[in-house]
Structure formats: C-alpha cells, structure tokens
Amino acid sequence: MSDYVDHEVGNPIAIKKESLHDQVATRIRDLIVEGYLEPGSRIDEGHLIEQLGVSRTPFREALRTLAAEGLVMVRPSKGSVVRKLSPEDVFSMLEVLGRLEQLAGELSCERATDEEVEALVRLHNRMLKLYQKRDRMPYFKLNQEFHTGLAALSRNPTLQEMQNNIQGRLKRIRFIGNNSADAWAAAVSEHENMVEALKARDGKRLGGIMAEHLRKTWERVRDSI
Amino acid sequence: MSDYVDHEVGNPIAIKKESLHDQVATRIRDLIVEGYLEPGSRIDEGHLIEQLGVSRTPFREALRTLAAEGLVMVRPSKGSVVRKLSPEDVFSMLEVLGRLEQLAGELSCERATDEEVEALVRLHNRMLKLYQKRDRMPYFKLNQEFHTGLAALSRNPTLQEMQNNIQGRLKRIRFIGNNSADAWAAAVSEHENMVEALKARDGKRLGGIMAEHLRKTWERVRDSI
DNA sequence: CGTGTGTATTTTGTATACAAGATACACCAA
DNA sequence: TTGGTGTATCTTGTATACAAAATACACACG
Numbered sequence: 466m467s468d469y470v471d472h473e474v475g476n477p478i479a480i481k482k483e484s485l486h487d488q489v490a491t492r493i494r495d496l497i498v499e500g501y502l503e504p505g506s507r508i509d510e511g512h513l514i515e516q517l518g519v520s521r522t523p524f525r526e527a528l529r530t531l532a533a534e535g536l537v538m539v540r541p542s543k544g545s546v547v548r549k550l551s552p553e554d555v556f557s558m559l560e561v562l563g564r565l566e567q568l569a570g571e572l573s574c575e576r577a578t579d580e581e582v583e584a585l586v587r588l589h590n591r592m593l594k595l596y597q598k599r600d601r602m603p604y605f606k607l608n609q610e611f612h613t614g615l616a617a618l619s620r621n622p623t624l625q626e627m628q629n630n631i632q633g634r635l636k637r638i639r640f641i642g643n644n645s646a647d648a649w650a651a652a653v654s655e656h657e658n659m660v661e662a663l664k665a666r667d668g669k670r671l672g673g674i675m676a677e678h679l680r681k682t683w684e685r686v687r688d689s690i
Numbered sequence: 691m692s693d694y695v696d697h698e699v700g701n702p703i704a705i706k707k708e709s710l711h712d713q714v715a716t717r718i719r720d721l722i723v724e725g726y727l728e729p730g731s732r733i734d735e736g737h738l739i740e741q742l743g744v745s746r747t748p749f750r751e752a753l754r755t756l757a758a759e760g761l762v763m764v765r766p767s768k769g770s771v772v773r774k775l776s777p778e779d780v781f782s783m784l785e786v787l788g789r790l791e792q793l794a795g796e797l798s799c800e801r802a803t804d805e806e807v808e809a810l811v812r813l814h815n816r817m818l819k820l821y822q823k824r825d826r827m828p829y830f831k832l833n834q835e836f837h838t839g840l841a842a843l844s845r846n847p848t849l850q851e852m853q854n855n856i857q858g859r860l861k862r863i864r865f866i867g868n869n870s871a872d873a874w875a876a877a878v879s880e881h882e883n884m885v886e887a888l889k890a891r892d893g894k895r896l897g898g899i900m901a902e903h904l905r906k907t908w909e910r911v912r913d914s915i
Numbered sequence: 916c917g918t919g920t921g922t923a924t925t926t927t928g929t930a931t932a933c934a935a936g937a938t939a940c941a942c943c944a945a
Numbered sequence: 946t947t948g949g950t951g952t953a954t955c956t957t958g959t960a961t962a963c964a965a966a967a968t969a970c971a972c973a974c975g
Binding site: 482509510511521525541542543544 | 925926927928936
Binding site for chain 2: 468469470471482483484486487522525526529530532533534535537538539540541542543548553554557558560561564565567568572621622623624626627631
C-alpha cells in the first residue's frame with residue numbers, strides 16, 4: 466500500500482534518510498517484479514540478507530510490509546513465499562481496478578486543471594512515439610505512469626493508493642505479458658480515446674473507456690498467466 | 691490489508707499458533723479502533739511493549755504492517771503516530787468504498803447462491819430487531835458484518851480485501867459518529883432496499899443503492915469528524 | 916525396499932545489546 | 946530575559962544472541 470512512512474515531502478533542503486527497512490522493501494519489490502524472485506518460491510532469508518548486506522531485523526520488517534501489500538505470503542514458522550497469483554486472482558484485481566480507474570476517469574474530468582490535462586496528453590504523445598518504434602519496455606513504463614497520472618488527477622488519495630497497490634501486484638504479470646501486436650495496437654487506440662474524452666472533459670465517457678480498457682486488459686493477459 | 695499470513699484455513703485439526711507479531715498487530719488495531727490510542731498521538735513504544743509484555747522486535751514488525759494498512763504513520767527516527775484522518779481523507783475513502791460496494795452489489799446478485807442470500811437476509815432481520823430496541827453497539831457490529839458479508843458474496847477476493855481495508859480505517863470514525871435518530875432510520879430503510887434488490891437479484895439496482903448509501907454515509911458522519 | 920522414529924541441522928521467532936539519532940535541558944552570553 | 950550552544954537523556958534503528966520450531970536425514974525394523 467502507500468506505506469505510511471513520512472518522507473518529508475516538499476522539502477528540498479532536508480536530506481532524505483531512508484531507513485534500511487524501506488530500502489530493503491523497495492529492493493525486494495523490484496526483485497519480485499523483475500522476476501528474480503519467482504512466485505511461489507520460498508524467500509531465503511539467510512541468503513538474501515547476505516546479498517543485501519543487512520541484518521535480519523530490517524529484512525523481516527520489510528517482509529511484513531510486503532505481506533501487507535500482498536506481494537508475499539508469510540507462513541508462520543515456515544518462512545515466506547512470493548505470492549503466486551492465480552488467474553482468478555488476476556481477474557478479480559482487474560475487475561476492481563476497472564472500477565477504480567472508471568472512478569478516476571470520472572473524477573479527473575471534473576477536478577483536473579487544464580495544465581494537468583495537457584501534461585497527461587503530452588505523456589500520451591510520448592507513448593505514441595514509443596509505440597511507433599515498438600519500444601516495448603519504455604512504453605510499458607510510461608503506460609504505468611499514464612494510469613497513475615490519471616488517478617492523481619482524481620484528487621482522491623485513497624483511490625490513488627488502492628490503484629497503486631493493485632498495479633504493484635499486477636506489475637509482474639503485465640511485465641511478462643507479451644501481448645501480441647494486435648493487442649498492443651488496440652490498447653494504443655483505447656488510450657487515444659481516453660485522451661479525447663479527457664480533453665473534452667467527458668467524465669462519463671472516459672470512465673466507460675477506462676472500465677472497458679481494463680476489461681480488455683484481462684483478455685490481453687489471461688493467456689500469459 | 692488482508693495481511694497475507696497463512697492461518698491454515700479450513701483445517702480444524704491444526705492448532706493455530708498465532709505469532710506474537712500478529713497478536714500485537716490485532717491488539718493495537720483494537721486499541722486504535724476503541725480509541726485508547728488517539729489519532730495524531732505518538733505511539734509510545736517503551737510503554738506499550740511493557741503493557742503488552744513483548745519485546746521490541748514483534749512490536750515493531752506489527753507497527754510496519756499497521757503502517758502498510760494505513761492505520762499508523764511511521765516517521766523515520768521520530769517514532770510512529772496513530773494516523774489522523776482529515777475530513778478529505780474520510781470523504782475520499784467513502785468515495786472509493788461507494789464504488790467498491792456498488793461493484794459488490796452487482797456481482798453478488800450474479801454470483802451468490804440462494805442460501806447465501808437468505809443468510810444475509812437473516813442477518814438483516816437481526817439488525818432490524820436491534821434497531822427496534824435502539825441497541826446501537828450491536829447494530830453497529832452487525833452492520834459491519836452485513837457489508838462484509840455482501841462483499842463476500844461478490845466472490846472477488848480483491849474487492850473483499852480493499853473493502854475490508856477501508857472499513858478498518860473508517861471503523862473508528864463510524865464507531866464514534868453517533869448519527870441522529872433520523873439518520874439511523876434512513877440507513878435502516880436503505881438497508882431494506884438493499885435486501886429487496888438482492889432478493890430480486892437486481893444487480894444494477896443493488897449497486898445503485900450501495901453507491902447512494904455510501905454517499906449518504908458521508909453526510910451522516912461528516913459532522914462527527 | 917518402504918516406513919517410521921529419533922537425532923542433527925537449519926530456519927524461524929523473539930529478546931536483548933549496542934549504536935546513532937533526536938529531544939530536552941541547563942548554562943552561558945548578549 | 947532571551948537565544949544559542951553543548952551535554953545528558955531518551956528513542957529509535959540495526960545487529961546479534963538465544964530459544965523454539967521445523968526440516969532433513971540416517972538408521973532400524975517390518
């Protein structure tokens with residue numbers, strides 16, 4: 466989740482000291498997303514703390530927050546495993562995510578400033594360029610940013626947090642989900658529609674597009690699970 | 691969040707050994723909900739571990755999960771505080787919760803068995819009896835159960851998890867928010883409508899009622915924040 | 916051979932120790 | 946008095962030590 470740790474936001478002077486705990490959590494999150502830690506596999510504490518060069522205390526604390534985020538499972542006295550997502554899990558996440566982004570779409574149209582809308586349009590244009598070059602990885606990253614960005618325009622912190630959480634859990638799946646050329650093209654065209662609706666500030670329409678987009682996302686990833 | 695800790699569900703033989711960590715987390719959660727730990731106040735580690743009779747290790751792990759759940763804020767090197775909800779926070783949570791329960795309503799009508807529907811109706815009837823006696827506290831508890839129960843009928847674990855998380859954060863607010871007699875009556879009547887729609891398996895209608903119910907909940911609690 | 920039982924080894928859970936940082940406070944100077 | 950500086954004290958962060966499980970494994974017995 467958004468992990469309520471105060472990071473002195475908006476203070477450029479204060480040097481940010483991230484606790485080992487946080488660093489470790491971020492690190493493991495990455496390891497999971499990038500597939501170095503396989504879903505279902507045990508997390509070898511002894512091995513990892515050696516690799517990371519930290520003691521068990523911050524490491525285990527990190528595991529606890531990752532458990533609360535739903536990325537790992539802690540089995541009492543039996544160690545932790547990277548959580549494995551069943552197709553049903555993924556489906557349920559996309560079902561919820563669809564509604565959340567639908568709401569985000571509706572609210573953004575009401576609450577975003579013109580500047581924010583423009584910024585998102587520019588982001589979209591960068592995505593288009595990447596699509597033309599079929600530059601998958603950077604496209605993927607910007608895509609995440611686009612969805613996060615839209616959620617931010619909703620001015621609803623809870624919505625952002627929940628969206629962020631689900632997105633985090635799905636990242637790995639989508640990361641490997643090498644959707645076909647067709648699917649990619651379809652997704653891009655859906656994004657076109659989003660941007661149009663957002664510019665027109667047509668919340669209902671944008672919401673509908675978001676819901677539909679996520680519904681189709683399921684079809685695009687279902688086979689890669 | 692649902693705190694991915696394996697509790698050997700569905701195994702009546704295995705004696706459940708809850709780790710200190712989990713017990714402490716539950717305990718602190720209760721302390722927060724019941725108001726023994728005030729929002730905004732610092733969590734005195736030294737004092738609490740003494741009261742609880744545990745060492746710092748499991749205690750601090752518990753704090754981490756509570757932070758991830760959004761109940762506590764950890765300020766690096768400065769200790770933790772019980773998270774304080776601004777009216778905007780509460781509003782944003784209800785905004786999201788409204789959508790989630792709307793979805794829950796829609797899905798339940800499609801996916802619940804007749805038995806499950808009947809069980810929820812019975813729960814509703816018990817609530818009615820409590821309402822007639824104006825027995826606030828037990829009513830409140832059953833109300834939570836009702837909403838949780840409806841979410842369960844959606845067969846969507848992610849939805850249940852998110853709903854549970856938000857409900858947990860709001861518990862304290864709604865707990866103290868002693869709505870007026872009118873407000874209570876209105877809520878009861880809304881519940882009547884829910885049950886009707888559920889029995890008729892009219893998902894769209896139930897969804898609408900849920901969304902509206904949560905919107906009105908905001909009006910019912912806004913002043914008690 | 917397979918199965919079970921007891922023991923050794925590893926892993927996990929919790930407590931404690933130590934270090935580093937933050938806070939409180941007293942004392943001095945203007 | 947007020948403001949600032951240095952020191953003492955208390956809190957927090959991290960590492961380690963110890964205890965309790967769980968797992969692996971070897972050996973005996975059927």
